[in-house]
Amino acid sequence: MHQIDIRPLEGKTVHFSLQDFPIEVNFICTNARIFVTTDTTTHADVDIKLKSNVFLQLMQGEDLTELLRQDKIIIHGDVKTTQLLVDLLQQVEFDFEEELSKFTGDIVAHQVGRIATKFKSSDNPLAAIKDKITHFLIAPKRFH
Secondary structure: OOOOOOHHHOOOEEEEEEOOOOOEEEEEEEOOEEEEEOOOOOOOOEEEEEOHHHHHHHHOOOOHHHHHHOOOEEEEEOHHHHHHHHHHHHHOOOOHHHHHHHHHOHHHHHHHHHHHHHOOOOOOHHHHHHHHHHHHHHOHHHOO
8 A cells, every 4th residue: 555645635624524424524634644523613625525325335436536427425615625635535545344344353344345335326325224234233143
């Protein structure tokens, strides 16, 4: 894995929120690092909003540019910062299951990855995910 240069985003704040799930954070780019904070009261240079199923699509490798064209991701703010962010995101190789396995173990991460794949196009992903996770926790050996 190569290191990504975030210097072009130095001093920028990116607000990220899910439209159908209570996740709202700011990514603050400073000192060659990105800090994540739940304090969203500060001014953001870019505001990004999307639904949880679109976020899952991104984590499963869907094309960011295509999702933007389909208006599945809403971006408001500084166009230059937005383009820099998109360029950086396209450089990132993110293995959702691998990262999750560091916290949950391989088996759970694999099951969550399978669930995410099934719900990429779901109309109500939160209810479906809740049902599947409940089923998995109650009867993990019978989970398909």
